[in-house]
Amino acid sequence: MTNTEVNQYLKYGTLALVTFQTTFNVLLLRYSRLEKSGDEGKKYFESTLVLMAEVVKFIVCISLLVFQNGWVLSKSAEIFYKEIIANIHETRKLSLPSALYTLQNTLLIVAISNLDAATFQVTxxxxxxTTAFFSVLLLGKQLSGRQWVALFILMTGVICVQLPTGASKITDATSLQSHQSIIGLVAVLISCLSSGFAGVFYEKLLKHGNQKSIIIRNLQLGVFSLIFGSLGVLLSLQNIREFGFFFGYTPIIWTIVFVQAFGGLVIAATMKYADNILKGFATSISIILSSVCSYFILNDFKFNLMFIVGALMVICATYFYGVSPKKESLRSPDMEELIEAEKKVTDV
Incomplete structure (x- = not known):
């Protein structure tokens, strides 16, 4: 099997993986918020889920560091101390994106608790x-005319999805549903802002910082993510003391923990082996799968004309945003060089 064939398998393998991970994570989260559990319908605490996902992710990154150093623990421990603990000046740069990622992960649970999986995925x-905005602002990137049009279509599509479906009798149920939709929408909007800024800020550090290893950067990010995740747990400490840290945890919740923890690795693999067109394609498939599963399995969503029109616009916008002439690149030359260097480091 040639290297080209291997790369093709890896490319489409990561496409399937990111599609599965994105869809599965959203559906499981939505199901976990709909499921009846615990005393008086109480569910697991969002803060413990966020922290446990960060713990598992950190363990995975440590394992990758050890693997990269030939399973020599002493050498791995020396690198960890030198690059993360002793080099605290560089490590603390990750405090801001880690705080934003922790906020984002918490708000996503709030959002999926108040929005059906399909509407959440589209919005x-x-x-x-937001990523495009901060890329232009912080990295000085230039977007093509096609990308600006795609962003406009994206905004229009999301607005269509969020528009009310028509006049209906105002009841306590519809009033509650409207209130929940507003909470979910606000949570998603803040998450998008957080995700966009944190992602671009993290890319800037990878490109211009002294540390070029993505594994080390993820460990530096993980240190602060554990700290901020623990602070979130402290905020709900009274309830945790009463019900227990793992209150409401079921096999479904543990599955969510591992799916979220490995989500970062899936994104890294996508960055390495797939291109933006394939990532847009994966997003489109994920939106469709989430909508279908939300309708047929979760039974918390009904198709309507505005949703279908808006979802199609978002899917088209996602695809066309990733399509660019060969002479253009959605990643800057510095980022391309960084990814190529990382390939040489991680290829075994």
Missing amino acids: YQLKIL
Whole structure:
């Protein structure tokens, strides 16, 4: 099997993986918020889920560091101390994005608790808009005319999805549903802002910082993520003391923990082996799968004309934003060089 064939398998393998991970994570989260559990319908605490996902992610990154150093623990411990603890000046640069990522992960649970999986998936694509905005602002990137049009279509599509479906009798149920939709929408919007800024800030550090290893950067990020995750747990400490840290945890919740923890690795693999067109394609498939599963399995969503029109616009916008002439690149030359260097480091 040639290297080209291997790369093709890896490319489409990561496409399938990111599609599965994105869809599965959203559906499981939504199901976990709909499921009846615990005393008086109480569910697991969002803060413990966020922290546990960060713990697992940190363990995975440590394992990758050890693997990269030939399973020599002493050498790995020396690198960890030198690059993360002793080099605290560089490590503390990750405090801001880690705080934003922790906030984002918490708000996503709030959002999926108040929005059906399909509406959440479509609305969350606004992170493309916020990422583009901060890329222009912080990295000085230039977007093509096609990309600006795609962003406009994206905004229009999300607005269509969020529009009310028509006049209906105002009841306590519809009033509650409207209130929940507003909470979910606000949570998604803040998450998109957080995701866009944190992602671009993290890319800037990778490109211009002294540390070029993505594994080390993820460990530096993980240190602060554990700290901020623990602070979130402290905020709900009274309830945790009463019910227990793992209150409401079921096999479904543990599955969510591991799916979220490995989500970062999936994104890294996508960055390495797939291109933006394939990532847009994966997002489109994920939106469709989430909508279908939300309708047929979760039974918390009904298709309507505005949703279908808006979802199609978002899917088209996502695809066309990733398509650019060969002479253009959605990643800067510095980022391309960084990714190529990382390939040489991680290829075994």
